[in-house]
Amino acid sequence: MLGLKLPTDPRWVNIVEKNIEEILTDHAYCEQKATSTAISLIVSFPEYTELVTEMTALVKEEISHFKMVHDKIIERGWVLGRDRKDEYVVALHKFFPKGGSRTTQLVHRLLYAALIEARSCERFRLLSEELEDKELAEFYRKLMVSEANHYTMFLGFARQYGNREDVDEKWQNLLDYEADIMKDLGKKETIHG
Numbered sequence: 551m552l553g554l555k556l557p558t559d560p561r562w563v564n565i566v567e568k569n570i571e572e573i574l575t576d577h578a579y580c581e582q583k584a585t586s587t588a589i590s591l592i593v594s595f596p597e598y599t600e601l602v603t604e605m606t607a608l609v610k611e612e613i614s615h616f617k618m619v620h621d622k623i624i625e626r627g628w629v630l631g632r633d634r635k636d637e638y639v640v641a642l643h644k645f646f647p648k649g650g651s652r653t654t655q656l657v658h659r660l661l662y663a664a665l666i667e668a669r670s671c672e673r674f675r676l677l678s679e680e681l682e683d684k685e686l687a688e689f690y691r692k693l694m695v696s697e698a699n700h701y702t703m704f705l706g707f708a709r710q711y712g713n714r715e716d717v718d719e720k721w722q723n724l725l726d727y728e729a730d731i732m733k734d735l736g737k738k739e740t741i742h743g
């Protein structure tokens with residue numbers, strides 16, 4: 551349903567499980583970055599009224615996710631650590647050439663956002679199914695549903711604002727590229743690592 555071409559090896563959860571503090575810190579920043587992405591789309595593309603409306607709602611939702619994760623960190627007696635570099639996102643953002651028309655740039659940013667939501671959703675699903683910590687598993691099950699909706703929304707906007715055929719082709723190519731990146735990942739206790 552998410553279109554991803556390479557599933558995460560479930561053994562990734564065993565790595566995560568050994569360092570819950572680390573995954574929660576990394577996850578908190580994923581939610582912060584999702585919030586920042588939504589704000590940045592508003593600033594860059596203000597004339598796309600429907601997008602601005604949805605991004606405004608998304609800012610609130612993603613920052614509420616940040617709060618949920620931050621509260622979990624506090625509950626467990628930890629303190630939010632410093633931001634980690636997300637190598638997955640850095641590698642992903644190299645796929646589309648820079649520049650092009652405004653619409654092209656918008657489509658590229660929407661497709662990147664859709665894919666990050668899709669992969670996050672897949673990772674949350676694994677956590678919800680495999681974590682021995684049942685309280686945390688339930689936490690991830692709820693978040694998984696939200697991220698699946700975000701994936702659909704971003705892909706929908708890309709298809710709405712771009713040329714449908716062109717967007718679908720780009721999406722398939724991006725999925726192939728992402729699967730290639732993922733071959734070397736799944737070994738770290740981060741959401742996309």
Ligand SMILES: [Fe+2]
Pocket residue numbers: 581584611612615696697
């Ligand atoms: Fe989120």
Ligand SMILES: [Fe+2]
Pocket residue numbers: 584612667696697700
């Ligand atoms: Fe999201």
